[in-house]
Amino acid sequence: MAEIQIKNVAKSFGAYQALNNINLTIADQEFMVLLGASGCGKSTLLRIIAGLETATSGEVWIGGKRIDHLSPKDRGIAMVFQNYAVFPHLTVFENIGFGLRMQKLPNDEVTQRVERVAGLMHIEMLLKRYSGELSGGQRQRVAVARALAMEPDVILMDEPLSNLDALLRMEMRAELKGVLAESKTTAIYVTHDQVEAMSMADRISVMHEGNIVQAASPIEVYRDPAAKFVASFIGNPPMNFLPATPAGAGKWQVSGQTFDGPNTDKAGLQFAIRPEDMAPAEHGLVATAKIVEPLGAHLLVTCQIDEAQFRVILDSDTVVKPGQTLTLAPQSDRVRWFDPETTLAVA
Amino acid sequence: MTDATAVGMSADTRKSGRYLYIASVAFLCAWVIVPIYFLLINTLSSPEAVNSFPKSFVPEFDFSSLQFFAGFEGMLTALKNSVIVALMTMVMSIIIGAPAGYALSRFEFPGKGLFRLLILLTRAFPLPLLALPLAVMFIQTGLDDTAFGLALVHTTLAIPFAVLITFSLFSGIPIELEEAAWTLGCTRLTAFTKVVLPLILPGITASAIFAFVISWNEVFAAAVLTIENRTLTAFLLQNLDTSPLHLKFAGGFILVVPALIFIFAVRKYLFAMWGIANR
Numbered sequence A: 001m002a003e004i005q006i007k008n009v010a011k012s013f014g015a016y017q018a019l020n021n022i023n024l025t026i027a028d029q030e031f032m033v034l035l036g037a038s039g040c041g042k043s044t045l046l047r048i049i050a051g052l053e054t055a056t057s058g059e060v061w062i063g064g065k066r067i068d069h070l071s072p073k074d075r076g077i078a079m080v081f082q083n084y085a086v087f088p089h090l091t092v093f094e095n096i097g098f099g100l101r102m103q104k105l106p107n108d109e110v111t112q113r114v115e116r117v118a119g120l121m122h123i124e125m126l127l128k129r130y131s132g133e134l135s136g137g138q139r140q141r142v143a144v145a146r147a148l149a150m151e152p153d154v155i156l157m158d159e160p161l162s163n164l165d166a167l168l169r170m171e172m173r174a175e176l177k178g179v180l181a182e183s184k185t186t187a188i189y190v191t192h193d194q195v196e197a198m199s200m201a202d203r204i205s206v207m208h209e210g211n212i213v214q215a216a217s218p219i220e221v222y223r224d225p226a227a228k229f230v231a232s233f234i235g236n237p238p239m240n241f242l243p244a245t246p247a248g249a250g251k252w253q254v255s256g257q258t259f260d261g262p263n264t265d266k267a268g269l270q271f272a273i274r275p276e277d278m279a280p281a282e283h284g285l286v287a288t289a290k291i292v293e294p295l296g297a298h299l300l301v302t303c304q305i306d307e308a309q310f311r312v313i314l315d316s317d318t319v320v321k322p323g324q325t326l327t328l329a330p331q332s333d334r335v336r337w338f339d340p341e342t343t344l345a346v347a
Numbered sequence B: 001m002t003d004a005t006a007v008g009m010s011a012d013t014r015k016s017g018r019y020l021y022i023a024s025v026a027f028l029c030a031w032v033i034v035p036i037y038f039l040l041i042n043t044l045s046s047p048e049a050v051n052s053f054p055k056s057f058v059p060e061f062d063f064s065s066l067q068f069f070a071g072f073e074g075m076l077t078a079l080k081n082s083v084i085v086a087l088m089t090m091v092m093s094i095i096i097g098a099p100a101g102y103a104l105s106r107f108e109f110p111g112k113g114l115f116r117l118l119i120l121l122t123r124a125f126p127l128p129l130l131a132l133p134l135a136v137m138f139i140q141t142g143l144d145d146t147a148f149g150l151a152l153v154h155t156t157l158a159i160p161f162a163v164l165i166t167f168s169l170f171s172g173i174p175i176e177l178e179e180a181a182w183t184l185g186c187t188r189l190t191a192f193t194k195v196v197l198p199l200i201l202p203g204i205t206a207s208a209i210f211a212f213v214i215s216w217n218e219v220f221a222a223a224v225l226t227i228e229n230r231t232l233t234a235f236l237l238q239n240l241d242t243s244p245l246h247l248k249f250a251g252g253f254i255l256v257v258p259a260l261i262f263i264f265a266v267r268k269y270l271f272a273m274w275g276i277a278n279r
């Protein structure tokens, strides 16, 4: 059992507040992805869990034990680094067996465990090589194998795939997910690639400027963003926003159209919809097409509604020319509302 | 027409520039190599040939000069002293210099910039200026005329280099390697011995050898601070006007050779220290 609990963790570097009061619980065997823009504090949080950085305040618990005062080696964690950190003076075999040798395991057990994880990561034939004789993707596999060989309670990964090319990334993504699910470890995976996050995670924690804005399943993060930041960070292209003014109880006026919305007494809200949740119709929002991009599978049209930029994804058979006027109807169950002051979602 | 002359001229200047370049290189090489070559010839010639004229340009491969050198009263003791002092300097400058280099590359601490400057500043005071007060102090503490006392002085001379070389070595090792070792069950110490040390050992050896050479070649402090336990440099200096020519040549040769070999062996790291990429 390795449930991770992060309680009120904060971290400042001098005057700079890198993490503000983070609270997060990660269930046993869960695959949690920390997602956020560069500099939002993902690595810092991961390194605090690993013990490579000390929190300014707060507690970290793993498997019901408080571990934030322990050194990295006593936390039951293993870590995969962005630049792999494969030891250049050791063979692949000795790299993978490094942690086991530190535990003073007998030779035959080391051999057996190294061979097992090497098989898992498909690097059996590389065991005699040195790091300098490996490609980036192979080094990555060694780094993961080295972490897995420890049979840790928790495996921490900091952008492990970011140095690989797109195709290899996609391959490794699926493979990693399978291997980790099989090994039954709790995993925390840092990335700024939302596709990686969506495809791998059991849950995604979206981070922004040292805060966790939302921690939820990928589909929930996508469909029901808790804040405007999440809505505009996730999705490619991201959600569209239009200002809405009150038009009676539970009714909101958006660009001349009236929609059912939340029943609040706010002076204004933001109407939000994903580009693919719009379709041409008889009645709806009137938009002027500006840029038309055929992307094969579908058609991406950037248009203008009033003053706002608005993107829609249409069927690739649709014929649209720049300058043309479109009438677009939003799929009503996909419309979301945000409070422009707090930027939080309003139900 | 004009075009042709212009092209011809530029080709001419380029050619003469090349000659100048080659000539300069040849001159610089000769500057260094010719004296060493004469040193070699005269060392490997019999005393008679050394003292006669005209001189031959090929060595005779006669070892009587070297034999005479080895048999000269006090010479072997001086040689032994040189080796002892240089070895002590080597060990001390690494023991003190390497941790300083590690700290400089791995830790942030107040006054780090000043510390780096101070390390270089130890070379800013000319030894002749320090020698007299040092001699007095050494006599007071009983360190005068001991190998250890001299090694201390040589260590202060060698430390800036030891720190700078090891600093660049440690900086070349990504901190993630150490961090990975920590997460794999190492303490700071075992991570150092199992990961960092094997990676920097060649470089450490180089900076140790460099310290050795610094001590080996140092003459001023050695001459001032020792009387009975002279090192080779100080001993040769002392006997400069009284000793025969072939002895001077042999001594010079014995002094130059280790330095040359060592510098050649560690040139890669010296270049790294000065930031020059080597091939």
Ligand SMILES: Nc1ncnc2c1ncn2[C@@H]1O[C@H](COP(=O)(O)OP(=O)(O)OP(=O)(O)O)[C@@H](O)[C@H]1O
Residues within 6 Å of the ligand: A013, A016, A018, A036, A037, A038, A039, A040, A041, A042, A043, A044, A045, A192
């Ligand atoms: N040792 C440090 N000293 C000072 N500031 C730091 C230090 N480490 C990180 N920071 C700052 O803390 C913030 C968060 O850094 P962190 O490395 O956690 O970002 P990140 O989310 O991992 O970004 P990226 O995706 O680029 O890796 C950044 O603004 C960074 O400048």
Ligand SMILES: [Mg+2]
Residues within 6 Å of the ligand: A042, A043, A044, A158
């Ligand atoms: Mg990072």
